[in-house]
Amino acid sequence: MRLALAALLSGCVIASRSLTPPPNDVTTVALLTGTLGPPMDGIARHPWFAVRKQGETRWTVYEVGGGGTEEDPFRHHEYYGHPILHKVWRGDEADRAAACLEREAEPWIGRLHYRFYPGPNSNTFGDVMLRKCGLHASLPATSVGKDWRGVLGANVTTEGTGIQLETPILGVRLGIKEGFELHILGLAVGIDLWPPAIIVPLGPGRLGFADR
Amino acid sequence: MKALIILGVLAVSSSAHAERWQRMMDRVQGGAFLHYELTGLEAIDEPGPTQTPNEMVLAGARLHGFLGKGASVAYHIGADLFAGSTLRGAGFAYDVALFPVGIVVRFGKTSIIGFSAGVGAIGAVGTIDDAVTVPVEAIAEIGNAWRLLARARVAYVAGADSRQSAAPSIPFADELDAMLGLRFGHHYDDHGFPTGNGYFLGVSYRELAGTKFAGFTIGYSIDMAMPRRFTGNDNHDGHDE
Numbered sequence: 001m002r003l004a005l006a007a008l009l010s011g012c013v014i015a016s017r018s019l020t021p022p023p024n025d026v027t028t029v030a031l032l033t034g035t036l037g038p039p040m041d042g043i044a045r046h047p048w049f050a051v052r053k054q055g056e057t058r059w060t061v062y063e064v065g066g067g068g069t070e071e072d073p074f075r076h077h078e079y080y081g082h083p084i085l086h087k088v089w090r091g092d093e094a095d096r097a098a099a100c101l102e103r104e105a106e107p108w109i110g111r112l113h114y115r116f117y118p119g120p121n122s123n124t125f126g127d128v129m130l131r132k133c134g135l136h137a138s139l140p141a142t143s144v145g146k147d148w149r150g151v152l153g154a155n156v157t158t159e160g161t162g163i164q165l166e167t168p169i170l171g172v173r174l175g176i177k178e179g180f181e182l183h184i185l186g187l188a189v190g191i192d193l194w195p196p197a198i199i200v201p202l203g204p205g206r207l208g209f210a211d212r
Numbered sequence: 213m214k215a216l217i218i219l220g221v222l223a224v225s226s227s228a229h230a231e232r233w234q235r236m237m238d239r240v241q242g243g244a245f246l247h248y249e250l251t252g253l254e255a256i257d258e259p260g261p262t263q264t265p266n267e268m269v270l271a272g273a274r275l276h277g278f279l280g281k282g283a284s285v286a287y288h289i290g291a292d293l294f295a296g297s298t299l300r301g302a303g304f305a306y307d308v309a310l311f312p313v314g315i316v317v318r319f320g321k322t323s324i325i326g327f328s329a330g331v332g333a334i335g336a337v338g339t340i341d342d343a344v345t346v347p348v349e350a351i352a353e354i355g356n357a358w359r360l361l362a363r364a365r366v367a368y369v370a371g372a373d374s375r376q377s378a379a380p381s382i383p384f385a386d387e388l389d390a391m392l393g394l395r396f397g398h399h400y401d402d403h404g405f406p407t408g409n410g411y412f413l414g415v416s417y418r419e420l421a422g423t424k425f426a427g428f429t430i431g432y433s434i435d436m437a438m439p440r441r442f443t444g445n446d447n448h449d450g451h452d453e
Contacts, residue, residue, distance in 0.1 A: 038398065038402060038409065039400060039408055039409040040409075040434070042409050042434070043248070184293065184295075185273075189271070201248065202248060202432055
């Protein structure tokens with residue numbers, strides 16, 4: 001209770017993941033987001049997947065508008081600030097994820113008719129890859145465009161424990177872990193049940209515990 | 213060879229598109245501001261003759277833009293979308309407005325003072341009758357990193373008898389809504405465009421359904437603009453500030 005209150009008062013996220021890259025003893029796939037440049041840095045984030053196969057020293061990055069290999073995409077990813085690590089997959093699960101991203105990312109980006117707002121954009125890419133590859137994680141509320149489904153769309157959430165119905169004007173996400181999230185013109189507000197947090201369309205996208 | 217032709221066509225069309233965009237950018241200049249706001253209001257006098265709420269919380273966004281040929285005067289449009297609740301009545305409340313007509317005077321880098329008019333709707337389940345409104349609003353956004361944010365709106369109500377002439381302080385309109393805030397933020401001049409952002413704190417005042425409300429607003433504001441270019445249409449010596 002005290003921790004939750006402290007989070008609310010300080011406006012920060014409790015128990016954020018460390019940005020130290022894991023060892024290369026097994027394959028690793030990570031989902032990260034970073035802020036856009038000013039003045040959008042408080043309200044908009046951009047996602048990238050970092051993939052490093054067992055024994056490799058460099059990371060392969062999958063994202064819209066970038067990509068290639070990098071030494072440390074956890075702490076230094078060009079053009080994007082204040083990175084947040086949302087999820088890490090390791091071992092066999094990461095091998096499957098790496099193969100899926102290698103197969104699915106480039107063709108999807110090639111077909112993308114990019115629209116900065118409301119989507120499809122880089123956050124739509126992040127959400128689509130999570131679902132296509134069966135990776136259970138959530139992009140933050142400030143990843144505007146993650147809920148873009150065209151005129152009308154419905155699906156199981158990326159966390160896998162909820163459902164989502166979306167139009168460009170109004171959308172809703174309901175789930176056991178996800179809680180309740182209302183989307184108005186692409187902006188998200190709501191309550192995340194696990195880990196507990198208030199979902200806000202600002203900063204890291206939540207007030208409370210970091211997502212898991 | 214076919215690929216080369218396609219690439220060539222794409223390059224030419226892309227270049228043409230860029231040129232069109234550049235020509236448009238040369239002809240007009242403008243800017244925009246976005247607010248995320250959370251406002252809590254409490255009744256400060258006895259409720260009016262109708263069943264009015266004692267408290268009201270509204271959260272939402274304001275997105276406004278302005279565009280003109282000159283550096284000092286621009287056409288202004290905007291949209292405000294807010295939803296919330298009348299706390300103890302626990303009724304869903306909403307306050308939305310579109311401003312298709314407006315004018316702003318620009319000064320400084322991104323500062324503006326202006327007026328706009330439009331159409332809106334306000335209501336709350338169980339406490340405030342739903343009604344269409346015709347709001348007329350004056351706005352001011354002055355400063356850069358530290359920025360004064362001010363807004364005053366009077367509204368004429370159609371469709372709810374209980375809300376006619378229901379702003380005690382102003383005989384000429386049915387409702388009044390005002391906010392005065394100060395942003396403590398940042399100013400940027402990256403890539404040749406003046407922009408700014410940051411959190412703000414403000415005081416709010418409202419007269420609605422015969423009751424006066426006062427409270428606080430917290431929010432986040434972003435402003436951005438094209439650099440002001442003085443042309444022959446502007447009464448100025450030809451240089452930006």
